[in-house]
Amino acid sequence: AAASLACEGVDFATLQGSEILHADLPPFIAVPTTAGTGSEVTLVAVVADTKKHAKLSFTSYKLVPHAAILDPALTASLPPKLTATTGMDALTHAIEAYTSIQKNPVSDAFAVKAIELIAANLPVACRDGANVDARTSLALGSLMAGAAFSNAMVGIVHALGHSLGGLCHIPHGQAMMMLLPHCVRFNLYHGVHAGLYGELLPHLAPARAAELGPGAMPAERDLAFCDELFAMNEHCHEQYGVPLKLSELGVAHDQLPAVAKQARYDGAALYNEAEITLDDALEILEATY
Structure with missing residues (x-):
């Protein structure tokens, strides 16, 4: 979502791959509700393409959240x-x-x-x-x-x-x-x-x-x-x-x-x-x- 906002007007699917994202993200704070993906500190995003039945992979250091909040209560x-x-x-x-x-x-x-x-x-x-x-x-x-x-x-x-x-x-x-x-x-x-x-x-x-x-x-x-x-x-x-x-x-x-x-x-x-x-x-x- 943050990448989409940063690249307004660009087809998000065209950004898949490695280090294709060039725009800086808006403030991005990640609050995980499972202890599994580690997405709150990773440079990877995976998005499901429900039409093509495939998972699209996006990799960029710009995708790393600016801050992560771990709350076990969640x-x-x-x-x-x-x-x-x-x-x-x-x-x-x-x-x-x-x-x-x-x-x-x-x-x-x-x-x-x-x-x-x-x-x-x-x-x-x-x-x-x-x-x-x-x-x-x-x-x-x-x-x-x-x-x-x-x-x-x-x-x-x-x-x-x-x-x-x-x-x-x-x-x-x-x-x-x-x-x-x-x-x-x-x-x-x-x-x-x-x-x-x-x-x-x-x-x-x-x-x-x-x-x-x-x-x-x-x-x-x-x-x-x-x-x-x-x-x-x-x-x-x-x-x-x-x-x-x-x-x-x-x-x-x-x-x-x-x-x-x-x-x-x-x-x-x-x-x-x-x-x-x-x-x-x-x-x-x-x-x-």
Whole structure:
């Protein structure tokens, strides 16, 4: 909305892409009502084109809000299901930033702390939405995850998620939650990000990391990290009824090839170390179907 005001008379759709926005925005204060997107600190905006069934991506440092206000009271009434899926969106931001080909010390610092805050507080916030400390920590985790991916970008999970959102109208957090562990497994299978996921294990699941001990092989830690993500999803499914399959959300099986094709050319796919072929995208979608 702020960009539209700044570029009055210009077709907003023509501004999609990277650093195409040249006009300065009017005063822009962001007040998030979920702890998920991190939009209050990011340079990215995603707008749904309901006619073309696609999500348009806009990237510019001019899109970063001038100020952000985090008020946990605004997320207190968010139901457990939405708390879980938006929280997993934030977790995906942090994990993909940490494993992006554009990762750097600044994004790593934000990502690691975000993972710690989200992993420790998401179960509490889902169970007790009025817990102010948990809601505050989740809001901070979401903000830090947003700062992380603004410095490193995201990857395969978002490439597929954007396509699912545009073509099948799957809520973004829901898509991130379903896809994350499957995409981590894909990357490990293709031998990329080896050891990086394992480095994150103590921040995601300290007890599991301690159980493995300092002598565990990097590959063992990587697999344990992936297993923990699947376990988090199963918990949310059992406790709060969060769907884990595309078929449960009304997606027709014959839609998958179109989703895979669109994801293949999504900008986020460029930042994944392993190239995503059409067959790869289809294989991941089949696993979530």
